[in-house]
Amino acid sequence: METWVALSIVAVVVVLTSAWRVLSWVWVRPKTLERRLREQGLTGNSYRLLFGDLKDSSKMTSQAWSTPINFTNDIAPRVVPFFHQNVHNYGKNSFMWVGPTPRVNIMNPEQLKDVFSNISDFRKIEGTPFAKLLATGILQYDAEKWAKHRKIINPAFHLEKLKNMLPAFRQSCSDMISKWESMFSEEGSIELDVWPYLQNLSSDMISRTAFGSSYEEGRNIFQLQRELAELVIQTTRSIYIPGWRFLPTKMNKRMKEIDKEIQASLKGIINKKERAIKQGEGKNDDFLGILVESNLKEIEEHGNNKNMGMNLKDVIEECKLFYFAGQETSSVLLVWTMVILTRHPSWQQRAREEVLEVFGQSKPDFDGLNRLKVVTMILYEVLRLYPPASFLIRNVHEETKLGKLSLPAGVQITLPIILVHP
Ligand code: HEM
Incomplete structure (x- = not known):
């Protein structure tokens, strides 16, 4: 009997605590x-x-x-x-x-300057589990994790490395221009919706510069990421209910399928690249090559301590991020530039x-x-x-001063x- 009373008390406390938590939230x-x-x-x-x-x-x-x-x-x-x-x-x-x-x-x-220079107080917001499917990587990280990844990725932004990427950029541009030229009418003019071509251009450039010889596989992955992005955008229009992603809705199933396919393809490309680098094969002028090489170096410099570098999942996320961060942003800039120039x-x-x-x-x-x-x-x-x-957007995780404002946690x-x- 006493056990029942104790259990009932525990149950009531659990229910009340949960109810309070929900009410508070x-x-x-x-x-x-x-x-x-x-x-x-x-x-x-x-x-x-x-x-x-x-x-x-x-x-x-x-x-x-x-x-x-x-x-x-x-x-x-x-x-x-x-x-x-x-x-x-x-x-x-x-x-x-x-x-x-x-x-x-x-x-x-x-205040804007303060936010950008005070990265430990103003942190990146954690995306919903759906948004995380798209990409996490350094764009999402703060503090030590950001510093560690940024150090490993930095060589990819060195001017010398960017210079080596120029032929890839040129190739993508001339492919697009050749397509346009072949479409000209005899009068030498044509009406063309440039937006899909510019989207394709930035996608093509990132695939070439990110994956080098695995360019075709990279393009495939990015096509899938584009589809995933459209689905994820739909999910951001309403509140995220915890656990919703586990329901077998048509959209959830498709998102999971795409995610699985992307992960498997990227794993294949990364493993291939790691093997090539360890065997001293090939030039590492592409983003993935630079990243894998820099990562192996970081691990080696710390006495082969793997915790000091990125693991396979981390590398996958950084590759996905590069596409996510660079594709739409660059094509939007290009299309507006063309619109403005016509005006x-x-x-x-x-x-x-x-x-x-x-x-x-x-x-x-x-x-x-x-x-x-x-x-x-x-x-x-x-x-x-x-x-x-x-x-x-940034998160305020503890009471923080910003100019005259005192921003409460949350x-x-x-x-x-x-x-x-x-
Ligand atoms: C017109 C083109 C672009 C614009 C307007 C743009 C804009 C931005 C902005 C505003 C951020 C800061 C985000 C934040 O702090 O929350 C950012 C970060 C970043 N962007 Fe871009 N971006 C462009 C092109 C690219 C390209 C082409 C790539 C790579 C292929 C790229 C990769 C990144 C990465 C990796 C970060 C995170 C850097 C870090 O946290 O250390 N971006 N970008």
């Missing part, structure tokens, strides 16, 4: 955070149970993305419609609700003259590319007006590149 904590933010003069919608602003935000995004827009320099209402409206309604010192988490808007240049023929003319003056009819080389002042100015201006990464901050630039 969906109501008490968000309301406490809201009060702390409002006390400091920050404004935003009142917290709404569980979803916060997510439903409105998702609806506005679907609406904004459903119709084409006229040409404009002000793309924020299209790209981040809810966020843009929130800042319009409440001002720069505002916040919005992503489910039960408040996100504070940071637009003051001094400003005089700048198109200046850019063309500069390219012809520097290269004439010869192949573009590294030194020449560095001398393209007008082209560089144009690219920077396009990045300012149409930033491919429109905003960044809030996030948005760094809205797209609203800061103009």
